[in-house]
Amino acid sequence: MDTSARRRSLSALGPKADRAEVALVRSFTAVCTAILLAATASAAEPQRPAPLKSGIEFASAHIRALQADDFANPGMLWAERGAKMWQEPAGKEGKSCANCHGDAKASMRGVATRYPLLDPGTARLINLEGRIMQCRERRQQAEPLRYESDELLALTAYVAQQSRGMPINVAIDWHNRRNFERGRETYYRRLGQLNLSCAQCHQDNWGKKLGPETLTQGHGNAYPIYRLEWQTVGSLHRRFRTCYSAMRAEVPPFGAPEYLDLELYLAWRASGLPVETPGVRR
């Protein structure tokens, strides 16, 4: 029976049958949706740690004092260099960041809280480092900045510093939903010869001791960060690489899509925590 014939025969039975059919279709749709939702949610329900704690809360009094004092915080050397670079003309156009963006204290305020985000031009996820590199190449037409170079870390630290104290606030919507899902998948995927996921340490066991170290919740709210272990400032992707190699896993390069998706997931997970850049850790 084709649809129109069925509709005619139902109409013959009166409006009551028509309503019954609509109700049936509706409840069927509802059941299907519920099953689909349950199937997608069961794999790995994204969780945020509660209560949310920045890594600085797990650090020693000495480290906390270093981060809190702008004259003692070694990361400030990079942020100050970034402030100088902001004013320096560069590239064919001879333009500085300030020529377009003005005073960073006003124009860059709150910007770091929204990254990584989907770049409308490329429809790809871009983090703060990526945005600075892009601006430098396209707008200034200057020598590209290398990932993890002191110059890029300095500018990133300076820009992120303008959001210090402001809560991380990434929006997850249809634009970046796929990146978010991939980031979550990476977060819960076991990795490397040690076969551990990010979640097993930083979601399920934060606060416990791994040898002499306390496991933190693994947030990115203080990056770029000065690590005493590194004796320099480093990016969140450098920290990812440290974890990946500790798991004896293949280590993707800086700026890899896998890291960007993970960075988005972590930003969502850290929503509400204040930006601390430039942070200090052991």
Next chain:
Amino acid sequence: MRGLAWLAVCGVAAGCAVPAPGPLVSYRVTGDAIIAPLTADAGDPARGRRVFEGRDGNCFLCHTVPEGRFMGNLASPLAGVGARLNEGQLRLRIVDSMRLNRDTIMPSYYRTDGLNQVAPAWRGKPLLAAQEIEDVVAYLLTLR
């Protein structure tokens, strides 16, 4: 999983039992234990203690033992473990703890399949050699 499936295919094609992958010694799981030792040489507790603290074992990162320092508390303390578990039970828990608890944080120390994105330097190699597993089992049995 892909590794397991591939092994199963090989096993069927060759018409024989599924061998352990790569250089691994094959073993049989009985209940929650591997009863037979992986090697002919008996485990040495002193060497086992060194593996326990060494870079490849790194057991102390998660477990406490008597007379240890800087130890973690991610996993159960091992004082008295030699009385709580027998040799075969200890062996399986080190070889492949995931067989007993899919979600365990304990790495499988004698397994090379079903892992993701293993770095080339470690691919196809277990975390510990068969003899090291036997040595650690011998050491843990002294913790009574």
